[in-house]
Amino acid sequence: MGNTATMESEYVFDTSWEREHGRLLALEEIYDSQSRHRLTELGVVDGWHCLEVGCGAGSIARWLAKQVGAAGRVLATDVDTRFAHSHGLSNLEIRTHDLLRDDLPEASFDLVHARAVIEHLPDRDKALRRLAAATRPGGWVVVEDFDIDGPTAPAVDLYFPPGYTEPAERLGRALRAAFGATGVDRGTGPRLPQALTDAGLTEVRAQVHAPVLTGGDAAFLPLTLRSLRPRLLATGEVSDMDIEDVITLTKSHGTTYLPNYMTITWGRKPA
Numbered sequence: 210m211g212n213t214a215t216m217e218s219e220y221v222f223d224t225s226w227e228r229e230h231g232r233l234l235a236l237e238e239i240y241d242s243q244s245r246h247r248l249t250e251l252g253v254v255d256g257w258h259c260l261e262v263g264c265g266a267g268s269i270a271r272w273l274a275k276q277v278g279a280a281g282r283v284l285a286t287d288v289d290t291r292f293a294h295s296h297g298l299s300n301l302e303i304r305t306h307d308l309l310r311d312d313l314p315e316a317s318f319d320l321v322h323a324r325a326v327i328e329h330l331p332d333r334d335k336a337l338r339r340l341a342a343a344t345r346p347g348g349w350v351v352v353e354d355f356d357i358d359g360p361t362a363p364a365v366d367l368y369f370p371p372g373y374t375e376p377a378e379r380l381g382r383a384l385r386a387a388f389g390a391t392g393v394d395r396g397t398g399p400r401l402p403q404a405l406t407d408a409g410l411t412e413v414r415a416q417v418h419a420p421v422l423t424g425g426d427a428a429f430l431p432l433t434l435r436s437l438r439p440r441l442l443a444t445g446e447v448s449d450m451d452i453e454d455v456i457t458l459t460k461s462h463g464t465t466y467l468p469n470y471m472t473i474t475w476g477r478k479p480a
């Protein structure tokens with residue numbers, strides 16, 4: 210995948226931050242419906258074996274466990290499993306696991322899914338190859354990532370109300386610099402279709418998901434900005450007042466704004 214970093218990268222979010230669990234729940238609230246729709250379209254049914262990589266707070270893993278029933282099973286992994294709970298689902302195993310370092314069963318899963326994970330990893334091609342290797346012949350790999358600095362990124366600014374255009378632009382620059390400094394690939398989303406093909410998958414298709422959010426309804430962007438505040442200020446691109454202005458906008462009823470686009474991409478392991 211283009212821009213694959215060769216250095217070690219540091220996960221850009223502080224998982225010990227007291228509101229990180231809430232931030233992950235807010236991410237699920239925005240993106241789960243689209244993920245569930247795609248996984249349903251691909252035919253997830255009773256008895257499937259599924260792998261959810263970088264499961265975060267675990268909502269997709271739990272949903273999958275309910276879809277596949279007692280005859281199926283779900284393995285949910287994350288380097289940091291403190292927020293993932295099985296909620297008593299006996300066919301769901303949660304495992305502490307680093308996608309780049311730790312082994313996975315080979316050719317075992319009917320479905321492998323990773324959302325907002327690959328973009329954070331220093332070797333994204335290796336990560337995708339590992340997802341493909343874990344999939345059984347005929348099974349599906351579904352990968353979702355943001356476009357923070359690619360072709361769709363400028364469209365985000367168009368949705369901010371006029372008074373917020375300049376702080377939003379400064380914030381955009383700061384976000385790109387902060388993500389870049391920790392090795393996040395800011396354009397992973399648009400590169401996924403080619404990258405999945407390069408990983409040996411066939412029938413590769415993709416869709417861009419860009420929900421316009423309403424002020425006060427979604428906590429994901431305000432919490433993300435609060436979490437990243439020290440890193441954003443360190444870039445020198447943005448002031449604390451800019452960050453607060455955009456947080457205020459995202460919390461004001463009656464306003465709308467657009468977070469970065471998510472590309473959802475799926476491909477099949479050749480039978």
Ligand SMILES: C[S@@+](CC[C@H](N)C(=O)[O-])C[C@H]1O[C@@H](n2cnc3c(N)ncnc32)[C@H](O)[C@@H]1O
Pocket residue numbers: 220233236237262263264265266267286287288289306307308309323324325326329330
């Ligand atoms: C932005 S969160 C997304 C969580 C979840 N996939 C979702 O979309 O709701 C990224 C997740 O990837 C995990 N992660 C980061 N590096 C990882 C690695 N090397 N292996 C497995 N998980 C990783 C983080 O701990 C975090 O839970």
